[in-house]
Structure formats: structure tokens, C-alpha cells
Amino acid sequence: MPRRALLLATALLATALLGLLLGPLTGTATAQDDYGFIPRVVDAAGTPVAGVVVTVRDGDEELGTTTTDARGNGTAVQVPDKGRYTLVFDTSGVPAGFAGGELYAVDKEVGEAHTLNTQRVLVSLKEKANGGVVPSAPVERESAGPTVSLPILVQRLVSGLNLGLLLAIATIGLSLIHGTTRLTNFAHGENVTFGALIAFLFCVVLGLPLVVAGLISVAAGAAFGWLQNAGLWQPLRRRGVGLIPVMIASIGVGLAVRYLYFAIFGSGTRRVTPESIPSVRLGSVVMPVSAYYSMAISLAVLVAVGCWIRYSHLGRATRAVSANLPLAAASGIDVDRVIRVVWILAGALSALAGVLLALLNDVSYDMGFKSLLLMFAAMILGGLGTAFGALVGALVVGVFTEVLVVWLPPDMKYVGALIVLILVLLVRPQGIFGRAERIG
Amino acid sequence: MDILLTSLQQIMSPVTAAYALAAIGLNLHFGFTGLLNFGHAGFLAIGAYGFAISVAVLDLPVVVALLVAVALAVLFALLIGIPTLRLRADYLAIVTIAASEIIRFTVNSSVLAGLTGGAQGINNNEAMGNSYSQAFKDANPFDAGRVEIGPWVFTATQLWAAILTWVVVAVVAALVWALMRSPWGLVLKGIREDEHALTSLGKNVRLYKTQSLIIGGVIGALAGIMLVLPSTVAPGDFNSRLTFNLFTVLLLGGAATILGPVLGAIVFWVLLQASDGLIQLGERGGWLGGFADASQLRFTLVGIVLVVLIVFRPQGMLGDRKELAFDDK
Amino acid sequence: MTSDPVLVAERVVRGFGGVRAVDVEHLTVERGTITALIGPNGAGKTTLFNVLTGFDRADGGRWSFDGTDVTGLPAHRIARLGMVRTFQLTRVLGRLTVLENMLVGARHQPGETLRRALVPALWKGKRAADVDRARELLDRFALGAKAGDHAASLSGGQRKLLEMARALMNEPTLVMLDEPMAGVNPALARSLLDHITALRDEGRTVLFVEHDLHLVKSVSDRVVVMAQGAVVTEGAPDTVLRDPAVVDAYLGAHHDTDLREIIARETARETAGETAEETG
Known part of the structure; x- marks a missing residue:
């Protein structure tokens, strides 16, 4: 096992180094003075909306204006330097059906952490019953085009590690649940979203400090995990419902919870903290200060969970239940208790992942569901049901997804990860660390 | 009362017929062969895009466009089927959902926007001359005007669409019935129960699974065309919620039955319309003021129905109590 | 007696992560006979079954059925040639x-x-x-x-019967039964034995895995003993079952313990193990 891990780590490092070496050769360094926004406006159905006047402001200073055309596109508005700007969308010129005249403002960063120099901003307008137009926040970010350079690659690599660590936290719960109960939980993404929404509630709506909100969110996540097990999954296990029906039930749960979030929270994306987070440069890497904290917290939590599984009595019991449930039960392990603890842990961990993900990517009702397939990819890549495997799998998926953006358009970045998922399943269905199963 | 009438009118909608047809395809996969296809939306997307692009962008005749859609669905089935059909049920589920998401991300991407229209999808606008459903409208034998049936009023277009789509559903359902009563159908059901047993009896399990995946997938693609004929093609419509809606349809009516998907689609849409009406009523009455978007509660309801069905009535409305649609191993 | 083998296997090897589960130098099954495959738990009997019938791949070796080389053929094609197996845990099509x-x-x-x-x-x-x-x-x-x-x-015993009858629908030349008598009551075991004898009498060849040496003795024409993946010995039941090497291989250190007791224990353990694998 450790040898394999070492091998893998070396391979990853080698890939990264290769990338670093090739980067300067294949790419051209992007001009640093070329910052700007390209707005694009569509309605809820995705149809372009023409005639929206978009103004880019830096505080009170107006930097430029553009009006969307029939395809919903505006022209690029240049800004002097990287940083955070306000885009104001004026919908008073919008034709009938979108009667509004409302102003809507959104803060966007350009040239910072996860963005590239010219930022496309897609805004979708949503018709409300009262006839007004409520634009939901930008739903998509696009870079101006693929440019490969060393700093960008390093930036992507670090972002990938960050995403990977986040995914690992979320995936460990998914993987432990699968290991102990054989449930492939399609509602796990909703546990992640839950954490983010609770943090949003306490931080933005109730005005508590982010750290306090985060802690409350983790506690609430643990309770949510416990509730799901006690309220649904345990009774289903008692009834002896088969694995496939239970899997389908998890889809129902996911659907129900996700659209409950939607109904309560709406379709928009929002920031989890009212105040903006400053960025810090470390070498060639620029990330919001929260991302550094996020990585540190993730690492600490992962080490703690790893130790718990390896050395604590309950952790060992968890592994025993995963390996052979009847045997574990026969040797006096309280299986129900183990599963209960796993659900509580999974709830808490995925809530934490949700909070961190919200700091990275803002809050939306389906943020967890969107990363569900990445979590599955991580889980399967690492070998089903093992916590350490989930960690390695998540890191690989995270780095891969983020680094791919250097070459792929951002709206295709998940495709790369999904293709990897499929390939892994085909070539090595037992994952990197799983054992081959005996047939028959 | 209005809610009831509007809800019942939904029965005639081409969308309901499209759901019924899609669920028939899914039934072949899941109900009869036991394939856990969580990516059915991908087949619908392929049908819809294959057809609409052929007609609206490439200016091909409708018949050719239909063939293109079918061929693409076969290709997609082969692509995901040949390598994955040996996988465990939950792996197959994950691969199929991943494959359908790849389709959705790809047609949504700006990379192929020249063909797919990217995030905007494909318009279906008569005035702009890029209507892919024009040929169907032109074939309408009914005079323009309104037709009254009981308390409902239909336009000639609506009536024609309803007849056309439901006839297709009936024909395909009959075809599936004929297939499933044959020895070929019995082998599929045997595979659903235990593929190793069938292998030990000399049946080429992967061949049968591939055939099932292809036929069900082509039916799904046809349903995709039906789904977009009255409206436009939008990538967001083919998300995994569509697949899960179809599972709900199937479980409502009864998996592994011939008419289950049809009945399921009708009940699903009537209930969805009715709940929408009730939610609007609630919003007007101010009872749902706490919600940002109360209409989404419909899908919460769908999720709950799915859980309740699978736990308490897995055989649906038409299924045989003894012949539950799932493996309880 | 002239030799007319239906199944011939040479140097069949199958390993799992460094452990040689099967390493059979030579194995033949004569046409029209009942051959019993015995051996302690973990001797590789089921794995050998899986490999020969195409349900598992081999790491090496060749084997032929009815004169046709079937090495590495997919399971369904081997079955079509007339080599039909049953499973340790019955696989009836429940619905x-x-x-x-x-x-x-x-x-x-x-x-x-x-x-x-x-x-x-x-x-x-x-x-x-x-x-x-x-x-x-x-x-x-x-x-x-x-x-x-x-x-x-159906009850457990009826499922065993159904599986055997279903295999016969396939009109096999060679019937391979993986522990047909495991977990059935003595009366049914007796009746299964009669069915097995009847199969031979109507001209088919039977190869079956069994634990209970008494049952083996009463019905089989030849006995093949496996231990740790290899064939230890083979021959007529009387001679083989008296061979001290067999007793050693089969019973290990439990010479004085009652045979039935050991077998009962082995079976129980194996069943538990199988259940775990099934859920896994």
C-alpha cells in the first residue's frame, strides 16, 4: 500500500514538473495589462436578451458601458488593472416580456485567483410573477482563451490541490457510507450544499462571524447526517430493502432536498460572507486568504480522520464492518452504532466541505450536486469504501479537473474529469487501491 | 376546478407522450433487462440535438434527420455499452450518468456553439425560417382553428401533435410487447434476474444487454425529438433531473409492465400540473411567502414520491405484487 | 478400460495476488462417468470450476472439451458446446x-x-x-x-432441483455441479444422488464438487482430490479414500475428530464466508 501511494505521488509530481517544464515552451505569457469583462445576458430559458445596458464601475467611477446585442452579448469593457469591479445591468431597455427597468449589480473579480484576464460574465434573467426581472447572479465564468504559462499552471495546480482536498473531505463520508452500508448515496451532494446554506444563513442572514457560522454548520451537518440515517436509511435496512431500490431512494431524497433548497433559496448564487476576502500572493500563486485557510483546515481534518480510522477503537470497528459485516457483527461489534457514527461523521465532513466550497465558489442550491460526480470519481478512483483511497482519488480528480482548464474551455472542465472517471471504471474497476474481486 | 381541468388537459400534451415513450425505453433497460441506466437523458439529448441540428442547421430532410438521430443513439449505446455492460449495477449507474452529463456539457459548451447553439440551444422559429418542426406542422391534416373536446379547447396544431405523438407511443409499446413475449424477451428477463445463470446456459449476456441498451436508447432518442418538437432545444432540459423524472414515471406506472410507463407518464404529468396549480394558489393566498421560488416544490414532491414508491410499492400501479421490479439481493 | 476423456486439462494455473488458488498439472474426466472433486475448504475446487467453464480467466494452461480446445473461450460459448455448470449458491431466476x-x-x-x-x-x-x-x-x-x-x-432444496433440471434443458454432455448437496436435508441429498446417477445412466458425464465423503463414496466412479490448488491424487473411490495422503490433506491435524463434525464446521464456515462475499 505505501509503496503504491509513493509511486502515485511520484507520478503526480512528475506530471506536474513536466507541465512546469513544458509550460513556458508551449505557452505565451499573457499580457498583464489586458483586463476586462465581456457580459452576456440570457433569460431563464437560456434565450439571449438584447438591449441590456451593462456598466462596469470601480466604486463610483464609471469605466465603460456596453449594450447586449441580439445574441445577448456585449462587447468587452476594459478595466485598468486586475481587481474587483461592479457590473451594473440596466434592464429598462429590454423589450416586452421582460418589463423591468430594474438595476442589478454584481461584483466580479478579474485577474485574481480563479479568474483569467478577460472575464466573461453570464447573467440569466428570471421572470417574476410581479412582472419584474430579477437577474440571478452570474452562473458561469469563462476565460478569454487557453493560455499556458508557468504561473498559470502552478496556479491551477494549487487550485487543484485545494479542490482535491475539499473533495476528499466530502468523499470520505460518501466512501465510508458505501463501505459500511453498501449504499451508493446519490443524495450526498445535498449534504455538502446543506453545510454551505447553513453557513450562509448564520453568516449573511444572521450576521455571525464566519468561523462561528462554519462551526454551527458542521454541527448541523452532523445532526443532518444522524437524522438521515435514523429517519430513513436505518429503517430501510431493517426492512431488508435491496441495494438497488435503496440507491433509487437516495436519488429521490436528493431530488426532494435539492429542490427544497431551490424553493427556499432560489436559483441564484451568492457569497457566503458579506465582506470581500483579500487575496494573498505566495510565490506566483495568488489566492484569496480563505483558500489558504481552507487547505490548512482540510489537511488537518484529513489527518485527524485518518488517525481516527487507523487507531481509535471505533475507527477500527468501522474498517471491520466495511471489510466483512457478518464477521464484524459476529465478533461483537455493534454494527448499528458504527453506521450511526459514520453517518454523523459523513454529515459533519460534507458540511465542512460545503462551507469551504462556498468560500471558493459561492453558494447555490445545486453546488453539492454539481460536485457529486466528481466525488463518485474520487471514490471509485481510490477504491470503494476506503478512506485513504478516497483522499488520493480526490486529489487526483481535483488536480486533474483544475489543470485541465488550462487547455479546455472552462465550460468543458467537468467533461475531462468525467471521461477520466469512465476510463478508470473500465481499466481498473476496483480503483487504485481496491482489491480484485473473486468471481463465482 | 380549473386546476383539475388544466391538469387533465396535460394528458393530451406531446410532452406527456414524450415522457411515456422515454419511459418505455428506460423500461426495456431497467424494468426488463435490469440495467441501471441513470443516463437516459443523454439518449433524449442525442435524439433532440441530432434531429434539430440536421434539420435546422444542416438543412437535411426530415427522414434523414430521423435516421441521423437514430444512428447517433445507436452509436452512443455502443460507446457506453460495449465497455461498461460487464460492470456492477452501481458502476453502470455512475458511468451512464457521467456519460449523459458529458453529452449535456458538450452541447452546452461554447466549443460547439456553431452546431448546438451552446447555452442558448437551438431555436425553433417559423418566422426566422429555422423551424425544425415545420415539416410536421405542414403535414397537419386538420383545418386551422379550434377543436372543442368536452370542456377543453385545442388548436389544430395541438390536436395534430397529440394524435401523432400518441400513435407513435402506441406503436412502440406494441413493439415492446411483441418483443417481450418472445424467447428473446425471456432471455432479457432472465438476465435481469441473474446474468451468471444465463451465461451458464449458453446465452451471450453482453450481446443481449447491448441489444437492449440500443433499442431502449433509440426509443429514448425518438422521445427526445418528441420532447422538443413543440418548443426549442435547450441543453438545460437534458439534465439528470429528466432521467430521475423518468424513473419516477416508470415506478409510478410499474416497471416491467407494458402499459406502466404510459400510465405512469400520464399520472406524473397530471400530478405535476395539479401540484403546480396548488402551489400557485398557495402563493396567491400568501401561504408560501417564505419561499424564494415555491414552484420548485413540485420536484421536491417528485423526490418524495420516488422514495415512497420504491419503499412501499415498488411494483407501481400495474405491477404484479409477486413480480417486484427489483432484485432483493 | 480404454480412455475416452470428455474433459482434459493441462497445467491450469490461476493466482490471486500471489496465492496460487489453482495449479493443476493434469486432470481428465472420462465420458459417461461420475467424477467427484473433493478437497478441503480453499483447495481451489470452485476456482477450477470457474476457470474451466470460462467464468474466470486462467493465468496459464490449456484445456479441451469433447476434443475442442476451449482455453480462454467465453463462458457462454463453452456452455453451448455442452459443458453446463451449476452454482454453489443456487441461481434460480426468482421473478x-x-x-x-x-x-x-x-x-x-x-x-x-x-x-x-x-x-x-x-x-x-x-x-x-x-x-x-x-x-x-x-x-x-x-x-x-x-x-x-x-x-x-421455492424452498432451498427445490431450488437445487430446479437448477439441475434447468441445466438438463440445455442437453449438456458434461454436467458440472458445484456442491449440489450443500445445505440440503439428508432425504433430499439422497434424491439428488439418485438424479446424479440417473444422469450417468442416460449417457451424460457428471463432474461434481462435494464435501461429504460418504456421499462421494456411494455414487462416484472416480474421485479427484485437490489440496492447496493442486490435484493430490485421483482414482477409484475405495482406494483414494483410504489413501493416508488424502486423509492427511483432507483432515489435516484433526485425525481423531469425527469426520462429520469437521465437515459440518467447514460447511458452516464456508457458507458464512460466501454470504459475506455476496453482500460484498
Whole structure:
């Protein structure tokens, strides 16, 4: 096992180094003075909306204006330097059906952490019953085009590690649940979203400090995990419902919870903290200060969970239940208790992942569901049901997804990860660390 | 009362017929062969895009466009089927959902926007001359005007669409019935129960699974065309919620039955319309003021129905109590 | 006696992560005989079954059936050649009726291809003949009254019978039974033995895995003993079962313990292990 891990780590490092070496050769360094926004406006159905006047402001200073055309596109508005700007969308010129005249403002960063120099901003307008137009926040970010350079690659690599660590936290719960109960939980993404929404509630709506909100969110996540097990999954296990029906039930749960979030929270994306987070440069890497904290917290939590599984009595019991449930039960392990603890842990961990993900990517009702397939990819890549495997799998998926953006358009970045998922399943269905199963 | 009438009118909608047809395809996969296809939306997307692009962008005749859609669905089935059909049920589920998401991300991407229209999808606008459903409208034998049936009023277009789509559903359902009563159908059901047993009896399990995946997938693609004929093609419509809606349809009516998907689609849409009406009523009455978007509660309801069905009535409305649609191993 | 082997295997090797589960130098099964494959738990009997029938791949070796080299052929093609197996844990098709279970077993069905499935005229005749044969076999295996029931409603013993009858629908030359008597009551075990003898008497060859040496002795013509993946010895039951090497291999350090007790324990352990694997 450790040898394999070492091998893998070396391979990853080698890939990264290769990338670093090739980067300067294949790419051209992007001009640093070329910052700007390209707005694009569509309605809820995705149809372009023409005639929206978009103004880019830096505080009170107006930097430029553009009006969307029939395809919903505006022209690029240049800004002097990287940083955070306000885009104001004026919908008073919008034709009938979108009667509004409302102003809507959104803060966007350009040239910072996860963005590239010219930022496309897609805004979708949503018709409300009262006839007004409520634009939901930008739903998509696009870079101006693929440019490969060393700093960008390093930036992507670090972002990938960050995403990977986040995914690992979320995936460990998914993987432990699968290991102990054989449930492939399609509602796990909703546990992640839950954490983010609770943090949003306490931080933005109730005005508590982010750290306090985060802690409350983790506690609430643990309770949510416990509730799901006690309220649904345990009774289903008692009834002896088969694995496939239970899997389908998890889809129902996911659907129900996700659209409950939607109904309560709406379709928009929002920031989890009212105040903006400053960025810090470390070498060639620029990330919001929260991302550094996020990585540190993730690492600490992962080490703690790893130790718990390896050395604590309950952790060992968890592994025993995963390996052979009847045997574990026969040797006096309280299986129900183990599963209960796993659900509580999974709830808490995925809530934490949700909070961190919200700091990275803002809050939306389906943020967890969107990363569900990445979590599955991580889980399967690492070998089903093992916590350490989930960690390695998540890191690989995270780095891969983020680094791919250097070459792929951002709206295709998940495709790369999904293709990897499929390939892994085909070539090595037992994952990197799983054992081959005996047939028959 | 209005809610009831509007809800019942939904029965005639081409969308309901499209759901019924899609669920028939899914039934072949899941109900009869036991394939856990969580990516059915991908087949619908392929049908819809294959057809609409052929007609609206490439200016091909409708018949050719239909063939293109079918061929693409076969290709997609082969692509995901040949390598994955040996996988465990939950792996197959994950691969199929991943494959359908790849389709959705790809047609949504700006990379192929020249063909797919990217995030905007494909318009279906008569005035702009890029209507892919024009040929169907032109074939309408009914005079323009309104037709009254009981308390409902239909336009000639609506009536024609309803007849056309439901006839297709009936024909395909009959075809599936004929297939499933044959020895070929019995082998599929045997595979659903235990593929190793069938292998030990000399049946080429992967061949049968591939055939099932292809036929069900082509039916799904046809349903995709039906789904977009009255409206436009939008990538967001083919998300995994569509697949899960179809599972709900199937479980409502009864998996592994011939008419289950049809009945399921009708009940699903009537209930969805009715709940929408009730939610609007609630919003007007101010009872749902706490919600940002109360209409989404419909899908919460769908999720709950799915859980309740699978736990308490897995055989649906038409299924045989003894012949539950799932493996309880 | 001239040798007319139906199955010949040479140097068949299958390993799992460094452990050689099967390492069989040479194995033959004579036509028209009942051959018992015995050996302690973990001797590799089921793995050998899996490899020979194409359900598992081999790491090396060649084997031929009825004169045809079937090394590495997919399982369904081996079955079509007339080498049909059953499973340790019965695999009845629970939500099909008992009769449907039988019909699915029939070979050469024209209606099983997609092309002909839609034209009943092409398969109605063969199907009717299959139904007759299925009912005959069901009567023979005392399942006639159950024809219309779902197979899931059958008892454990009836499932064993159904699986054997279904294998016969396939008109196999060689029937390979993986522990047909495991976990059935003595009366049913007796009746299964009679069925096995009847198979040989109607000209088929039988290879079966069994734990209970008494049962083996009473029915088999030849006995093959496996231990730690290899064939230890083979020959007539009387000689083989008296061979001290066999007793050693089979019983290990438990010389004085009652044989039945050990077997009961072994079986119980194996069943527990299997259950764990099933859920896994």
C-alpha cells in the first residue's frame, strides 16, 4: 500500500514538473495589462436578451458601458488593472416580456485567483410573477482563451490541490457510507450544499462571524447526517430493502432536498460572507486568504480522520464492518452504532466541505450536486469504501479537473474529469487501491 | 376546478407522450433487462440535438434527420455499452450518468456553439425560417382553428401533435410487447434476474444487454425529438433531473409492465400540473411567502414520491405484487 | 478400460495476488462417468470450476472439451458446446415462473435472436416442444405442480432441483455441479444422488464438487482430490479414500475428530464466508 501511494505521488509530481517544464515552451505569457469583462445576458430559458445596458464601475467611477446585442452579448469593457469591479445591468431597455427597468449589480473579480484576464460574465434573467426581472447572479465564468504559462499552471495546480482536498473531505463520508452500508448515496451532494446554506444563513442572514457560522454548520451537518440515517436509511435496512431500490431512494431524497433548497433559496448564487476576502500572493500563486485557510483546515481534518480510522477503537470497528459485516457483527461489534457514527461523521465532513466550497465558489442550491460526480470519481478512483483511497482519488480528480482548464474551455472542465472517471471504471474497476474481486 | 381541468388537459400534451415513450425505453433497460441506466437523458439529448441540428442547421430532410438521430443513439449505446455492460449495477449507474452529463456539457459548451447553439440551444422559429418542426406542422391534416373536446379547447396544431405523438407511443409499446413475449424477451428477463445463470446456459449476456441498451436508447432518442418538437432545444432540459423524472414515471406506472410507463407518464404529468396549480394558489393566498421560488416544490414532491414508491410499492400501479421490479439481493 | 476423456486439462494455473488458488498439472474426466472433486475448504475446487467453464480467466494452461480446445473461450460459448455448470449458491431466476426458468435453459431457440423474435411463426413450434420437455423434466424432479409459481417461492432444496433440471434443458454432455448437496436435508441429498446417477445412466458425464465423503463414496466412479490448488491424487473411490495422503490433506491435524463434525464446521464456515462475499 505505501509503496503504491509513493509511486502515485511520484507520478503526480512528475506530471506536474513536466507541465512546469513544458509550460513556458508551449505557452505565451499573457499580457498583464489586458483586463476586462465581456457580459452576456440570457433569460431563464437560456434565450439571449438584447438591449441590456451593462456598466462596469470601480466604486463610483464609471469605466465603460456596453449594450447586449441580439445574441445577448456585449462587447468587452476594459478595466485598468486586475481587481474587483461592479457590473451594473440596466434592464429598462429590454423589450416586452421582460418589463423591468430594474438595476442589478454584481461584483466580479478579474485577474485574481480563479479568474483569467478577460472575464466573461453570464447573467440569466428570471421572470417574476410581479412582472419584474430579477437577474440571478452570474452562473458561469469563462476565460478569454487557453493560455499556458508557468504561473498559470502552478496556479491551477494549487487550485487543484485545494479542490482535491475539499473533495476528499466530502468523499470520505460518501466512501465510508458505501463501505459500511453498501449504499451508493446519490443524495450526498445535498449534504455538502446543506453545510454551505447553513453557513450562509448564520453568516449573511444572521450576521455571525464566519468561523462561528462554519462551526454551527458542521454541527448541523452532523445532526443532518444522524437524522438521515435514523429517519430513513436505518429503517430501510431493517426492512431488508435491496441495494438497488435503496440507491433509487437516495436519488429521490436528493431530488426532494435539492429542490427544497431551490424553493427556499432560489436559483441564484451568492457569497457566503458579506465582506470581500483579500487575496494573498505566495510565490506566483495568488489566492484569496480563505483558500489558504481552507487547505490548512482540510489537511488537518484529513489527518485527524485518518488517525481516527487507523487507531481509535471505533475507527477500527468501522474498517471491520466495511471489510466483512457478518464477521464484524459476529465478533461483537455493534454494527448499528458504527453506521450511526459514520453517518454523523459523513454529515459533519460534507458540511465542512460545503462551507469551504462556498468560500471558493459561492453558494447555490445545486453546488453539492454539481460536485457529486466528481466525488463518485474520487471514490471509485481510490477504491470503494476506503478512506485513504478516497483522499488520493480526490486529489487526483481535483488536480486533474483544475489543470485541465488550462487547455479546455472552462465550460468543458467537468467533461475531462468525467471521461477520466469512465476510463478508470473500465481499466481498473476496483480503483487504485481496491482489491480484485473473486468471481463465482 | 380549473386546476383539475388544466391538469387533465396535460394528458393530451406531446410532452406527456414524450415522457411515456422515454419511459418505455428506460423500461426495456431497467424494468426488463435490469440495467441501471441513470443516463437516459443523454439518449433524449442525442435524439433532440441530432434531429434539430440536421434539420435546422444542416438543412437535411426530415427522414434523414430521423435516421441521423437514430444512428447517433445507436452509436452512443455502443460507446457506453460495449465497455461498461460487464460492470456492477452501481458502476453502470455512475458511468451512464457521467456519460449523459458529458453529452449535456458538450452541447452546452461554447466549443460547439456553431452546431448546438451552446447555452442558448437551438431555436425553433417559423418566422426566422429555422423551424425544425415545420415539416410536421405542414403535414397537419386538420383545418386551422379550434377543436372543442368536452370542456377543453385545442388548436389544430395541438390536436395534430397529440394524435401523432400518441400513435407513435402506441406503436412502440406494441413493439415492446411483441418483443417481450418472445424467447428473446425471456432471455432479457432472465438476465435481469441473474446474468451468471444465463451465461451458464449458453446465452451471450453482453450481446443481449447491448441489444437492449440500443433499442431502449433509440426509443429514448425518438422521445427526445418528441420532447422538443413543440418548443426549442435547450441543453438545460437534458439534465439528470429528466432521467430521475423518468424513473419516477416508470415506478409510478410499474416497471416491467407494458402499459406502466404510459400510465405512469400520464399520472406524473397530471400530478405535476395539479401540484403546480396548488402551489400557485398557495402563493396567491400568501401561504408560501417564505419561499424564494415555491414552484420548485413540485420536484421536491417528485423526490418524495420516488422514495415512497420504491419503499412501499415498488411494483407501481400495474405491477404484479409477486413480480417486484427489483432484485432483493 | 480404454480412455475416452470428455474433459482434459493441462497445467491450469490461476493466482490471486500471489496465492496460487489453482495449479493443476493434469486432470481428465472420462465420458459417461461420475467424477467427484473433493478437497478441503480453499483447495481451489470452485476456482477450477470457474476457470474451466470460462467464468474466470486462467493465468496459464490449456484445456479441451469433447476434443475442442476451449482455453480462454467465453463462458457462454463453452456452455453451448455442452459443458453446463451449476452454482454453489443456487441461481434460480426468482421473478420468473418455474416453467420460464426451464424454458430459458433450452438451447437452439430460434426466437432468441432479435431478428426472429418479432415473427412468432418462426419460434412457436420449437417453444411448444420445449414446454413439453420442460414439463417432463419438472415431473421427474418433483416440481411439476410448481410450474406456474415464481421460482422465488421455492424452498432451498427445490431450488437445487430446479437448477439441475434447468441445466438438463440445455442437453449438456458434461454436467458440472458445484456442491449440489450443500445445505440440503439428508432425504433430499439422497434424491439428488439418485438424479446424479440417473444422469450417468442416460449417457451424460457428471463432474461434481462435494464435501461429504460418504456421499462421494456411494455414487462416484472416480474421485479427484485437490489440496492447496493442486490435484493430490485421483482414482477409484475405495482406494483414494483410504489413501493416508488424502486423509492427511483432507483432515489435516484433526485425525481423531469425527469426520462429520469437521465437515459440518467447514460447511458452516464456508457458507458464512460466501454470504459475506455476496453482500460484498
